[in-house]
Amino acid sequence: MSKKKIMQLNCPIPKLDFDIITLGHGSGGTLTNKLLDSGVFDLLSNDILDERHDGAFLEMNGKMAFSTDSFLVSPIFFPGGNIGELAVNGTVNDLAMCGAIPKYLSLSFIIEEGLQMTEFWEILVAIKYACEKANVKVVTGDTKVVEKGKGDKIFINTSGVGNIHPKANISEKNIKTGDKIIISGNIATHGMAIMSVREGLEFDSTIESDTTNLNHTISKLIDEFGNAIHLLTDPTRGGVATVLKEIAISSNIGIDIFQKDLPIDSQVASSCELLGLDPLYVANEGLFLSFVDATIADSFLDTLQNDENGIHAKIIGSVVDEHPKQVILESAIGGKRMVSMLPGEQLPRIC
Amino acid sequence: MKFMSEYRDPELAKKYLEEIKRTVSRPWSIMEVCGGQTHSLVKNGIIEMLPKEISMVHGPGCPVCVTPLYLIDKAVHLALDKNVILCSFGDMLRVPGSQKSLLEAKAEGGDVRILYSPLEAVKIAEDNPDKEVVFFAVGFETTAPANALSVIHAYKRGLKNYSILASHVLVPPVIENVLEDVDSHIDGFLAAGHVCTIMGNFEYYPLVEKYKVPIVVTGFEPLDVLQGILMVVRQLEQNKSEVENQYSRIVKEEGNLNAQEIIFEIFEVTDRLWRGMEVIPMSGYSVKEKYKDFDADKKFNITIKEAEENQDCIAGEIMKGIKKPFECPEFGKKCKPSNPLGAPMVSSEGACAAYYHFSGLVER
Numbered sequence: 001m002s003k004k005k006i007m008q009l010n011c012p013i014p015k016l017d018f019d020i021i022t023l024g025h026g027s028g029g030t031l032t033n034k035l036l037d038s039g040v041f042d043l044l045s046n047d048i049l050d051e052r053h054d055g056a057f058l059e060m061n062g063k064m065a066f067s068t069d070s071f072l073v074s075p076i077f078f079p080g081g082n083i084g085e086l087a088v089n090g091t092v093n094d095l096a097m098c099g100a101i102p103k104y105l106s107l108s109f110i111i112e113e114g115l116q117m118t119e120f121w122e123i124l125v126a127i128k129y130a131c132e133k134a135n136v137k138v139v140t141g142d143t144k145v146v147e148k149g150k151g152d153k154i155f156i157n158t159s160g161v162g163n164i165h166p167k168a169n170i171s172e173k174n175i176k177t178g179d180k181i182i183i184s185g186n187i188a189t190h191g192m193a194i195m196s197v198r199e200g201l202e203f204d205s206t207i208e209s210d211t212t213n214l215n216h217t218i219s220k221l222i223d224e225f226g227n228a229i230h231l232l233t234d235p236t237r238g239g240v241a242t243v244l245k246e247i248a249i250s251s252n253i254g255i256d257i258f259q260k261d262l263p264i265d266s267q268v269a270s271s272c273e274l275l276g277l278d279p280l281y282v283a284n285e286g287l288f289l290s291f292v293d294a295t296i297a298d299s300f301l302d303t304l305q306n307d308e309n310g311i312h313a314k315i316i317g318s319v320v321d322e323h324p325k326q327v328i329l330e331s332a333i334g335g336k337r338m339v340s341m342l343p344g345e346q347l348p349r350i351c
Numbered sequence: 352m353k354f355m356s357e358y359r360d361p362e363l364a365k366k367y368l369e370e371i372k373r374t375v376s377r378p379w380s381i382m383e384v385c386g387g388q389t390h391s392l393v394k395n396g397i398i399e400m401l402p403k404e405i406s407m408v409h410g411p412g413c414p415v416c417v418t419p420l421y422l423i424d425k426a427v428h429l430a431l432d433k434n435v436i437l438c439s440f441g442d443m444l445r446v447p448g449s450q451k452s453l454l455e456a457k458a459e460g461g462d463v464r465i466l467y468s469p470l471e472a473v474k475i476a477e478d479n480p481d482k483e484v485v486f487f488a489v490g491f492e493t494t495a496p497a498n499a500l501s502v503i504h505a506y507k508r509g510l511k512n513y514s515i516l517a518s519h520v521l522v523p524p525v526i527e528n529v530l531e532d533v534d535s536h537i538d539g540f541l542a543a544g545h546v547c548t549i550m551g552n553f554e555y556y557p558l559v560e561k562y563k564v565p566i567v568v569t570g571f572e573p574l575d576v577l578q579g580i581l582m583v584v585r586q587l588e589q590n591k592s593e594v595e596n597q598y599s600r601i602v603k604e605e606g607n608l609n610a611q612e613i614i615f616e617i618f619e620v621t622d623r624l625w626r627g628m629e630v631i632p633m634s635g636y637s638v639k640e641k642y643k644d645f646d647a648d649k650k651f652n653i654t655i656k657e658a659e660e661n662q663d664c665i666a667g668e669i670m671k672g673i674k675k676p677f678e679c680p681e682f683g684k685k686c687k688p689s690n691p692l693g694a695p696m697v698s699s700e701g702a703c704a705a706y707y708h709f710s711g712l713v714e715r
Contacts, residue, residue: 199464200438200464200465200466200471201465201466201467203467260361269355270355275467276442330396331395331396331573332356332359332395333359333361333364333365333395333396333397333400333574334361334364334365334396334400335396335398335400336399337393337394337395337396337709338708338709338710340707340708342688344445344454344689347441347444347445348441348442348465
């Protein structure tokens with residue numbers, strides 16, 4: 001039985017006297033309460049949220065990380081997940097990349113009227129399970145409804161906070177020549193899973209999004225390697241190429257990467273070829289890049305490969321003195337080329 | 352990975368490169384006709400690996416690049432019509448028209464949809480009987496069969512709301528145009544493998560006969576391109592000028608006869624304007640009279656004011672191989688992929704964009 005089926009069986013949608021969400025559900029009046037009382041609060045229940053105050057009361061000490069992200073994926077349900085778990089994992093992972101241990105999230109919905117309640121419920125259930133898996137609590141939130149045509153079914157914003165891991169010292173400033181760059185798994189998987197179900201571009205495949213929370217994996221790595229981990233970053237939009245180029249520019253370092261070492265699923269690679277997309281620029285989820293001290297690179301890789309989120313991890317390159325601000329890729333046949341940023345969204349080619 | 356990694360084998364690549372070095376004795380200019388080959392050369396860093404005697408010249412085979420300005424303006428005009436759903440291949444969207452691109456038309460509320468197959472557009476027409484659905488049918492001979500097939504499907508289903516804005520161009524006439532230009536000195540050609548998959552090799556025999564240049568039908572993977580270059584160099588060094596087929600695993604001598612039949616059911620050969628170049632006689636396809644109801648050009652009768660190309664752009668000289676992208680004074684300065692002055696900077700297969708993205712010639 002699939003993961004999704006099990007989730008729905010455990011959290012059946014409550015009996016409601018409405019099937020679709022309308023403008024009234026965002027009015028703040030009776031309908032809003034009806035929507036929230038229908039099970040939203042029950043589903044995400046925890047001591048802080050249950051107080052139902054205007055904001056959340058939190059007790060936190062020490063250095064913290066704070067992050068926010070908005071999620072507008074289309075379609076909202078895609079192979080391997082939906083916008084709900086994406087919204088939780090996205091902010092959880094952003095916090096983890098800061099070396100933080102994510103703890104509390106805010107959760108805001110902007111819903112386009114007409115969204116089926118069954119769809120909303122499925123998204124909520126995904127949020128619940130993603131929170132449990134990442135060990136974070138939704139402590140405050142908001143729901144607004146916009147007129148038909150003024151949204152794309154549902155937009156979600158999450159913000160989150162968490163304490164910095166005591167052994168973490170993550171900063172671009174720590175990167176130095178010789179650092180090894182390690183990728184935690186196959187590239188371009190999430191982007192191509194979305195592409196495979198996008199209207200007009202559909203193709204048959206079994207590619208599933210790899211969206212997941214990375215905080216436990218990161219926490220374990222920081223436990224073991226502490227400040228030998230210089231930088232962590234998740235190459236979401238813009239893909240691996242864009243993130244590396246951004247780091248090269250902002251840190252004034254040179255980066256060499258090797259195409260033969262870039263892990264990619266064969267179906268994903270084929271579909272990228274078919275559509276004329278460069279997997280280096282395709283969006284990722286559930287994936288992170290680490291810049292680590294060369295002395296620990298092999299043992300870091302070993303630990304990562306023994307984690308469920310790092311089975312396909314590989315060392316893909318290193319930081320060099322030559323060509324500051326430039327990322328140079330050695331192609332599969334040994335030629336060299338520059339890796340640059342894209343001017344906009346990658347568009348499928350004619351032929 | 353089957354059919355991909357085999358053609359990216361570093362050891363074999365090294366052997367081809369060594370063989371090319373052994374064979375070459377003096378400078379040669381070789382034009383790869385197809386934008387896909389340009390992309391492969393630059394993306395895999397092949398140009399820098401070749402011996403200095405070999406100069407690769409990037410040809411006009413980028414369909415996005417050579418689609419004339421007035422046709423993009425027409426597509427934009429249609430896209431902004433509330434009654435029209437304009438469907439297009441993805442990389443046409445960013446190409447600047449005289450006023451705006453399709454991407455900008457989309458941002459202004461135009462219903463512009465990116466498709467991978469024109470048959471998808473026929474389905475959209477079926478699903479939206481109250482809208483006019485126009486497919487921007489761009490490309491070389493390669494995409495012509497699928498575009499023609501979409502018209503056949505729409506015709507058979509009796510759809511009255513489907514049409515194509517055809518902008519098809521043909522490879523052999525543009526090769527001849529390059530050969531006729533006194534300023535371009537091309538010694539040999541890599542012909543476009545996928546075009547020949549459809550059309551076969553027969554159109555190239557008169558060209559090698561008349562102009563005494565080797566033409567090697569070549570694929571797109573790194574090893575294909577390297578082998579194609581080696582085959583051209585061997586011919587040149589032996590003073591031969593023949594049509595050879597490097598891409599024989601795909602290309603048959605006669606091409607794909609079924610596909611050709613579909614093309615010529617819908618299209619007839621016509622004169623075409625090439626963006627950055629000129630009107631080349633009998634160098635494109637237009638929709639036959641029998642199917643005029645499916646020809647967006649006739650159906651909508653749009654008159655577009657003729658627009659001037661940006662005078663700073665030297666696209667024509669680039670595409671004929673007279674100049675290299677970095678020889679253009681505006682390359683990487685005023686002209687960038689985010690603000691292209693002309694077509695070769697737009698598509699990833701355009702010579703200027705390929706150089707901009709992949710080679711270290713501009714400071715960004």
